[in-house]
Amino acid sequence: MYCDEAKFAERFGQEELDQAVMTNGGLTYDSAAEDADAIVDSYLAAIPGRAFPLPLTAPPARIVGVAADLTRYELWANRASEEIRNRRDQAIDYLKDLVAGRAVLLLGDEVTVTPPSLSGRLGYASAGRVFTARSLAGFVTPGECDDPRAGLRGCD
Secondary structure (H helix, E strand, O other): OOOOOOHHHHHHHHHHHHHHHHHHOOEEEEEEEEHHHHHHHHHHHHHOOOOOOOOOOOHHHHHHHHHHHHHHHHHHHHHHHHHHHHHHHHHHHHHHHHHOOOOOOOEEEOOEEEOOOOOOOOOOOOOOOOOOOOOOOOOOOOOOOOOOOOOOOOOO
């Protein structure tokens, strides 16, 4: 379980946990957390180049937070406040970003997701010089680009 009851209570308070469990029509915390974990794992499984087993044995703090927000939404169900719905939406957006390669999942100190290999040719085209002394005149003061140690004079 990515976010157990203790971690949930630490984030949102024991009072909210108790109230959500008592008023949700018999849904247990564990079943709500399992549903949230299934959502997280379904997105993590779709990450291109995934090189780690699921479920994560030592989930990073960001995944614990996502699981907490999803569990909270599951617990409140139809009675979820706007804040809870927004946090759920942000959690799903983060998971979508992982799948799309706009975010990177880190496990420990190493990047564990590599971008998918690119097929075809990569290139770079330029319409010419973009930054000139004239275009940067309002941003750079005279002499600011001088570095006598490196033999530089001016910004051009």
